[in-house]
Amino acid sequence: MSLNKKKDAIIIKDVTHTYKTETGLLPVIKNLTMNIPEYGFTAVVGPSGCGKSTLTKLISGLLQPDKGEIYLSGEKIATPRPTVGMAFQNPVLLEWRSILKNVMLPLEIVPNKLSLEDKKERAKQLLSLVGLEGFEEKRPSELSGGMRQRASLCRALVHKPEVLILDEPFGALDAFTREDLWQVMHKLRKEEPFTGILITHDLRESIFLADEVVVLSGRPATNQYSLKIPKLKNPKLDSLFSPNSIDMLKRLRKQIELAQVQQGEN
Numbered sequence: 001m002s003l004n005k006k007k008d009a010i011i012i013k014d015v016t017h018t019y020k021t022e023t024g025l026l027p028v029i030k031n032l033t034m035n036i037p038e039y040g041f042t043a044v045v046g047p048s049g050c051g052k053s054t055l056t057k058l059i060s061g062l063l064q065p066d067k068g069e070i071y072l073s074g075e076k077i078a079t080p081r082p083t084v085g086m087a088f089q090n091p092v093l094l095e096w097r098s099i100l101k102n103v104m105l106p107l108e109i110v111p112n113k114l115s116l117e118d119k120k121e122r123a124k125q126l127l128s129l130v131g132l133e134g135f136e137e138k139r140p141s142e143l144s145g146g147m148r149q150r151a152s153l154c155r156a157l158v159h160k161p162e163v164l165i166l167d168e169p170f171g172a173l174d175a176f177t178r179e180d181l182w183q184v185m186h187k188l189r190k191e192e193p194f195t196g197i198l199i200t201h202d203l204r205e206s207i208f209l210a211d212e213v214v215v216l217s218g219r220p221a222t223n224q225y226s227l228k229i230p231k232l233k234n235p236k237l238d239s240l241f242s243p244n245s246i247d248m249l250k251r252l253r254k255q256i257e258l259a260q261v262q263q264g265e266n
């Protein structure tokens, strides 16, 4: 693989997934359709347990849908994709490796033509972009939670993934650290454009970071509502207090309540 980005978007077409458990079948996703344009960033919100993490596993090829198709960069997903970048609530950095070597890890796994020096340079460049210059040789336990999550974002982006999947990456951080990370995300999007999907419980986070917010229904999850977010030239936290933002938050809140009621009934 070269480090050049491919052209296509993410296409999720009429996807259904049911877990087979010891106590029977658990339908988790039903007839879900959504598209993310190239360099688009979509947030997915929905009740706890509705199937959001399952959706990320389907997109990364770790699970196969029972019905429907998922395409990444124009290719139907049939097996796990090493070219997907992922970050989770728990950054899962390897303690025996330095921060630099943690960030370089995907470059050791995903085939590419970079020399060792190039790999180091690439990882250093990203670490500096997220404000971690000077921390390259530290171990994960020497960093704060917010810093570890910054490093985890670098690791997810280092190989220029065809899609960046973020599953509640800021969920464990305190409110102010989380807001710092939102600013980091805007910087990364500007300097390192990516196509991405963000699973979150935080509606403010969804409208601050994404171009579109999709609300999933209660389990089995399907598209219940979607909201396009107007792009701001210079996004600032203050913009979350604008009448338009408050109106969007109210609408999303209402949809989540509907989804929760529906999930309770299933």
Ligand SMILES: Nc1ncnc2c1ncn2[C@@H]1O[C@H](COP(=O)(O)OP(=O)(O)O)[C@@H](O)[C@H]1O
Binding pocket: 019, 020, 021, 026, 028, 047, 048, 049, 050, 051, 052, 053, 054, 055
């Ligand atoms: N491997 C699995 N086998 C069986 N059930 C699962 C499995 N993974 C998740 N589930 C169940 O599927 C539902 C959706 O899970 P998940 O996608 O993790 O929800 P979310 O991320 O929206 O909270 C939950 O009820 C969960 O318990």
Ligand SMILES: [Mg+2]
Binding pocket: 052, 053, 054, 167
């Ligand atoms: Mg989850």
